[in-house]
Amino acid sequence: MLATAPAHALRLRYVVPTRTWLHKFRCSSSSSAVPLAHLSASELSGGNNNTLKTSEDKNNSEKKTAPYYPKRGQTVELVCESLGFKGKGICKVDGTGFVVMCDRALPGERFLGRVTRRKGSYAEVTKIKTLTPHRDLVEAPCEYASYCGGCKAQNLSYEAQLRAKEEQVHELITHVGRFSDNNPGLETVLKPIVPCDIQFNYRNKMEFSFGPQRWLPVEMLHEREDGPVSFALGLHAPGFFDKVLNVDKCLLQSEPANMVLAAVQDCWRDPQLSLSPYNARSHAGFLKHLMLRTGRNVETGSQELMVNFVTSSYKPELLKPLVDKVSSIPEVVSIMNNVNSSVGNTSVGEQEYTLYGKETIAEVLRGLTFQISANSFFQTNTHQAEVLYKLIEECAGLKGDGSEVVLDLFCGTGTIGLTLARRAKHVYGYEVVPQAVTDAHKNAQINGIENATFIQGDLNKIGEDFGSNFPKPDIVISDPNRPGMHMKLIKFLLNLKSPRIIYVSCNPATCARDLDYLCHGVEEKNIKGCYKLMSVQPVDMFPHTPHIECVCLLELS
Numbered sequence: 299m300l301a302t303a304p305a306h307a308l309r310l311r312y313v314v315p316t317r318t319w320l321h322k323f324r325c326s327s328s329s330s331a332v333p334l335a336h337l338s339a340s341e342l343s344g345g346n347n348n349t350l351k352t353s354e355d356k357n358n359s360e361k362k363t364a365p366y367y368p369k370r371g372q373t374v375e376l377v378c379e380s381l382g383f384k385g386k387g388i389c390k391v392d393g394t395g396f397v398v399m400c401d402r403a404l405p406g407e408r409f410l411g412r413v414t415r416r417k418g419s420y421a422e423v424t425k426i427k428t429l430t431p432h433r434d435l436v437e438a439p440c441e442y443a444s445y446c447g448g449c450k451a452q453n454l455s456y457e458a459q460l461r462a463k464e465e466q467v468h469e470l471i472t473h474v475g476r477f478s479d480n481n482p483g484l485e486t487v488l489k490p491i492v493p494c495d496i497q498f499n500y501r502n503k504m505e506f507s508f509g510p511q512r513w514l515p516v517e518m519l520h521e522r523e524d525g526p527v528s529f530a531l532g533l534h535a536p537g538f539f540d541k542v543l544n545v546d547k548c549l550l551q552s553e554p555a556n557m558v559l560a561a562v563q564d565c566w567r568d569p570q571l572s573l574s575p576y577n578a579r580s581h582a583g584f585l586k587h588l589m590l591r592t593g594r595n596v597e598t599g600s601q602e603l604m605v606n607f608v609t610s611s612y613k614p615e616l617l618k619p620l621v622d623k624v625s626s627i628p629e630v631v632s633i634m635n636n637v638n639s640s641v642g643n644t645s646v647g648e649q650e651y652t653l654y655g656k657e658t659i660a661e662v663l664r665g666l667t668f669q670i671s672a673n674s675f676f677q678t679n680t681h682q683a684e685v686l687y688k689l690i691e692e693c694a695g696l697k698g699d700g701s702e703v704v705l706d707l708f709c710g711t712g713t714i715g716l717t718l719a720r721r722a723k724h725v726y727g728y729e730v731v732p733q734a735v736t737d738a739h740k741n742a743q744i745n746g747i748e749n750a751t752f753i754q755g756d757l758n759k760i761g762e763d764f765g766s767n768f769p770k771p772d773i774v775i776s777d778p779n780r781p782g783m784h785m786k787l788i789k790f791l792l793n794l795k796s797p798r799i800i801y802v803s804c805n806p807a808t809c810a811r812d813l814d815y816l817c818h819g820v821e822e823k824n825i826k827g828c829y830k831l832m833s834v835q836p837v838d839m840f841p842h843t844p845h846i847e848c849v850c851l852l853e854l855s
């Protein structure tokens with residue numbers, strides 16, 4: 299277990315924020331929760347010079363005569379203080395306290411940045427040159443770490459990554475959630491982050507893209523070539539839908555998955571195979587994505603792999619040489635072909651074909667077996683999902699006498715609900731994706747669970763009758779995706795008054811907002827809150843990336 303800074307130590311760094319931006323933020327969420335997901339870190343974490351002021355800055359700003367505001371294109375000297383939403387560095391213009399956001403700036407780093415965008419009371423910059431490296435610097439083991447958008451924090455020590463994530467959660471709960479210091483016992487409510495014991499090879503699913511011209515960083519542009527040698531198979535360059543960074547190995551996926559990637563890289567450019575990469579601009583070309591999923595053999599426990607080629611048309615004869623090569627890797631038990639003829643970037647095909655082996659692979663979670671097809675949702679870090687689900691089970695605190703009803707909102711393929719069903723009277727799950735609902739029913743069947751019902755429905759569009767076809771739950775699990783819960787669902791939950799809610803979130807900003815609504819109400823709409831926040835437990839599901847998961851327990855007050 300790694301040491302992490304205690305919650306109260308982190309909170310002491312900040313003064314109480316002004317509420318102007320929060321008011322705007324709360325009002326804007328009333329019609330739809332979706333736009334909030336696109337707000338920047340600064341807006342979501344209070345990143346203006348009022349909200350992020352330390353007492354030292356306060357003294358500085360008191361001395362200032364006119365407000366400081368850098369111009370677009372201006373070069374400024376900056377110090378990165380902490381990490382915000384999407385892992386962007388929250389920095390201050392040296393000597394002014396003015397806040398800017400910078401991608402790939404890490405805490406403690408002093409650097410020169412060029413202002414690219416002004417946004418309200420803060421700005422965004424691009425890093426030009428590091429003057430003094432960040433604290434807790436470690437050597438990134440991955441050769442692509444400085445370019446790839448996935449692992450932005452690989453050269454920050456893992457302990458420092460955890461501190462930064464914990465700090466971000468605590469700051470959002472305090473400032474956006476309005477659980478301020480006058481909330482008695484907040485130190486015990488905000489739990490230290492749970493680290494992930496496995497920091498590499500933890501992802502069970504990776505999706506690589508094919509492209510006609512590999513993306514190169516500026517310093518390597520002279521190496522640019524044309525023709526098949528420049529074709530790319532890898533990850534999208536950050537911020538570009540049409541540019542692909544060629545990747546031969548990804549340290550986040552399993553070893554067998556890297557063997558498959560290497561095998562494909564080894565041969566797909568061979569002109570004799572006549573395989574063309576899909577061009578996201580001209581929409582010409584055949585190979586779109588290579589998706590690799592790692593599961594396990596339920597009997598032996600050994601790793602098993604599904605390889606999914608996503609192509610723009612159905613031409614199995616073209617894929618045959620790749621299938622022959624990849625199927626010789628012992629761990630590969632399934633090779634699928636999703637045919638997606640649309641111009642979009644998605645990997646879900648209109649048709650799906652089995653080119654080799656089985657149609658699904660399996661995984662075991664909390665003692666239950668789950669069948670995973672090419673496009674079904676499954677927690678991406680199996681090892682840490684086990685930890686996450688155990689925490690959820692502990693929070694749920696079901697009596698185990700089979701008397702309690704569980705409502706599992708945003709249930710996906712039913713994994714959380716099914717792990718709770720064994721101790722519950724009945725589980726009702728709601729999910730928008732029809733395929734996920736079908737998979738949830740299959741998963742219940744495979745595990746012999748008969749007390750779970752999964753219903754397809756859009757929880758952003760619930761009507762007055764929502765709740766009429768299930769009994770009042772003793773416990774509600776809500777696990778929305780990044781935009782959080784829609785106001786209609788918040789209102790429903792406040793009327794429902796279930797004794798307990800467990801809010802599982804992958805976006806601490808919208809999580810903090812929704813906890814605020816459930817506990818303190820929505821003043822603008824004259825809605826009263828009726829829950830007490832009992833605990834907020836951050837969990838690191840994705841080391842080296844900016845993502846943070848939280849399990850929050852609320853009890854009816």
Ligand SMILES: C[S@@+](CC[C@H](N)C(=O)[O-])C[C@H]1O[C@@H](n2cnc3c(N)ncnc32)[C@H](O)[C@@H]1O
Binds near residue numbers: 676713759
């Ligand atoms: C973060 S995942 C959680 C899945 C599941 N609880 C699990 O742990 O595997 C969020 C789920 O919410 C579903 N979802 C997104 N928007 C929805 C909506 N408006 N109504 C119902 N479900 C939705 C997604 O399809 C996805 O399966």
